[in-house]
Amino acid sequence: MVSSDLDLPHKPEIEVEFGIPEKEIVRLARTRKADLIVMGSHSGGVLSRHQPWTTLHYVLQHARCPVLTVRGEIEQ
DSSP, X not given: OOOTTSOOSSOXXXXXXXXOHHHHHHHHXXXXXXXXXXXXXXXXXXXXXXXXXXXXXXXXXXXXXXXXXXXXXXXX
16 A cells, blocks of 8 residues: 555554454554554444444553544445
């Protein structure tokens, strides 16, 4: 997803983990001493915005570093 010819100070890496997604994201961020977690967000309807047990909510509550959320275009 990131062009290989870009001159970046840190190269993006892909890791595949197994387990409960929110717990693995937080664990991996702590293990790697991450400075930032970037997560996608989507509009899943009225209910998902108020569910305190979503992956994003868990990561926001337990991460030791900032969490940046990126939202796609809203379909109308």
